[in-house]
Amino acid sequence: MSGIERQGDGFVVDATLLAEAFGLKASEVRTRMRDGRIVSRCETGMDQDAGRWRLSFYHEGRACRFTVDEAGTILKRSTFDAPARKGTGGPE
Template identity: 55%
Template structure:
């Protein structure tokens, strides 16, 4: 399976991609998503970026940003700190 696939209006990202970025076992990722400890945002490109999507995942003060095309091919990826942005369940 590809790392990112188109799923209707959104995308499905392999658990291994998120696990590698956040230092997690991929088997943990689905439970962390359900618990709200990994959250995400999907943004459609406009104008010059039409046909591109920005998928951003947040976990434990870090973010993974993937820029993908309509078919889900990863065009770029970045990992960065997000100080002060921890999921509510990260602090419990």
């Protein structure tokens, strides 16, 4: 897989995308997601954003966000500083 794919009610994101965003190896992404150091959130668009989803990932004070369509096509991508989230190894 290279990118984001729709799977049932959710999405599967290639670890390589997150590795690039957070400066990690893909294998580190998998480990950090399992142990809660990378956390995610999926939001469904409404009204004018219907048919779009916002997938956000948080790790050590950084966030990576993808806006995708129903097929998982990336419409927008951004990486930015964000307050540490519970489970990301930063201050609570």
